[in-house]
Amino acid sequence: EPEVTQTPSHQVTQMGQEVILRCVPISNHLxxxxxxxxxxxxxxxxxSFYNNEISEKSEIFDDQFSVERPDGSNFTLxxxxxxxxxxxxxxCASNPFINEQFFGxxxxxxxx
Amino acid sequence: LxxxxxxxxxxxxxxxxxxxxxxxxxxxxNDYITWYQQFPSQGPRFIIQGYKTKVTNEVASLFIxxxxxxxxxxxxxxxxxxxxxxxxxxxxxxSGNTPLxxxxxxxxxVIA
Numbered sequence: 001e002p003e004v005t006q007t008p009s010h011q012v013t014q015m016g017q018e019v020i021l022r023c024v025p026i027s028n029h030l031x032x033x034x035x036x037x038x039x040x041x042x043x044x045x046x047x048s049f050y051n052n053e054i055s056e057k058s059e060i061f062d063d064q065f066s067v068e069r070p071d072g073s074n075f076t077l078x079x080x081x082x083x084x085x086x087x088x089x090x091x092c093a094s095n096p097f098i099n100e101q102f103f104g105x106x107x108x109x110x111x112x
Numbered sequence: 113l114x115x116x117x118x119x120x121x122x123x124x125x126x127x128x129x130x131x132x133x134x135x136x137x138x139x140x141x142n143d144y145i146t147w148y149q150q151f152p153s154q155g156p157r158f159i160i161q162g163y164k165t166k167v168t169n170e171v172a173s174l175f176i177x178x179x180x181x182x183x184x185x186x187x188x189x190x191x192x193x194x195x196x197x198x199x200x201x202x203x204x205x206x207s208g209n210t211p212l213x214x215x216x217x218x219x220x221x222v223i224a
Contacts, residue, residue, distance in 0.1 A: 004155075030208060030209075031208050031209045033211060033212075035212075042214045042215060042216050042217070043150075043156060043199075043212075043214040044214070045211040045212065045213065048209060048211050050209050055209050056209075056211060058211075089153070091155045091156075093155070093212075095208055096208065097208045098208060099144075099146075099203070099204065099207060099208055099210050099212075100146075100158045100161065101156075101158065101212060102158070103155025103156050103157065104155055105154060105155055106153070106154065106155050108153075
């Protein structure tokens with residue numbers, strides 16, 4: 001069964017550093033998303049992406065964040081200058097036309 | 113977006129049927145009801161989706177009364193591996209490009 005993959009599984013970085021989280025969505029899916037979950041809290045939407053552009057973004061997704069689909073398979077989330085409060089699990093998700101979203105296993109980001 | 117209310121936690125013994133009810137009084141005409149499951153340190157996983165009456169798949173059943181102001185996820189004969197957080201979401205299930213809005217979910221603990 002096809003699945004969404006994410007790398008790395010765990011990323012540790014110093015405050016102020018840039019990080020890039022990578023995702024490979026399911027190949028025939030059309031819509032791509034990033035969500036985050038701070039430890040013990042609910043899953044929060046960050047951004048959605050379709051047809052090579054951002055469709056929607058939340059208030060969390062400020063100028064420090066960017067997304068890119070550099071080729072036909074990868075979907076990346078970049079945080080330019082990490083803050084302590086960016087520490088969270090980051091989930092990538094994708095879906096075909098219908099809204100059944102498939103989530104990846106997540107990247108645990110720890111900002112020191 | 114329709115707000116959902118579900119119990120914070122539930123306990124069950126192995127082998128029992130578990131019913132988790134979700135209230136969504138302000139559901140819109142084009143909204144679908146979707147349930148996701150999340151294990152610790154993993155991404156959410158789609159369980160079931162419905163619009164009205166009853167939907168059943170190999171994992172669960174979803175009961176939706178005629179007024180659609182609530183829904184019940186039914187898990188038959190739970191096992192220890194069903195211990196997870198279960199989320200009820202309401203939104204446009206037919207539109208592929210729709211971010212998911214998660215609440216706090218129901219933490220189900222299955223006891224041997």
